[in-house]
Amino acid sequence: MAATQTLDRTLTALADPTRRAILKRLSSGEARVTEVARPFSMSLNAISKHILVLERAKLVKRRKVGRDHFLSYRAEPLDAAAKWIDETRDFWASRLDTLEQLLRAEDAARK
Amino acid sequence: MAATQTLDRTLTALADPTRRAILKRLSSGEARVTEVARPFSMSLNAISKHILVLERAKLVKRRKVGRDHFLSYRAEPLDAAAKWIDETRDFWASRLDTLEQLLRAEDAARK
DNA sequence: AATATATTCAACCTTTTGGTTGAATGTATT
DNA sequence: AATACATTCAACCAAAAGGTTGAATATATT
DSSP states (O other): OOHHHHHHHHHHHHTSHHHHHHHHHHHTOOEEHHHHHTTSSSOHHHHHHHHHHHHHTTSEEEEEETTEEEEEEOOHHHHHHHHHHHHHHTTTTTOSTHHHHHHHHHHHHHO | OOHHHHHHHHHHHHTSHHHHHHHHHHHTOOEEHHHHHTTSSSOHHHHHHHHHHHHHTTSEEEEEETTEEEEEEOOHHHHHHHHHHHHHHTHHHHHHHHHHHHHHHHHHHHO
16 A cells, blocks of 8 residues: 555544544553543444544554454554654755745745 | 644645645745646646645745745644654653653662 | 343435636736 | 736535434343
8 A cells, every 4th residue: 555545544543633532542541442432422433433544544453352342552653644744844954955945935036 | 723723734734645745845945836736637726725725724825926826835833743643652652661660760679 | 031231334414625617816928 | 908827716516524313233241
């Protein structure tokens, strides 16, 4: 699978506050679906769907024990996301040609 | 505006590969809308909309000069995103460190 | 065996997203 | 003044997202 698609899934999963909250919850320990859902004011089904999105992004792993599904947090996909952000964010800091950019912008504006 | 909503906008903006490509392009210097659109195989209008999403997330700033709109990249919103990711990602790493320290301290006290 | 619990599946609904095309607006150029 | 260029606005469309409710499935408990 293309790396860009993996990144898409990761960032899409993170772009929703409910899913971020679920992840934070799981980052401090395993929990069952119902436990995860409890604090939220939406239906269990809605949470079940959010969990699916997180699973598809490999941010959550599921372990089934009888009727209980234990969910756990996986950090790995965050590495690629953090990497992309850092690369993009630091672009100018890591280059000293800010001056060149300014000049180019000025030049473009003139013509 | 709630911090969570700002983060939503940032991550939503980043979750699309076209928008990430636009950002990368702009991170190496200002460009006009048409210039930004050129490499893509979709309509100018589609790109115009993507730019709007990036602007709403404050990742792109617009400077109008006559009929030209110059777009520039802004890194600031990435800080919050990077922060959230790092906090979440490192959770167990830092916790295990603390636990290890506690155990080591206990051990030292015992002997 | 009957019932309760944990979870998903399925169907549905509304809003948002990501794209299209065609027209409008404002600014340069000739 | 006529025309070309840069950009957005508006209407439309299909697909996806995020939620709901009700039924189905599988496992525990009594």
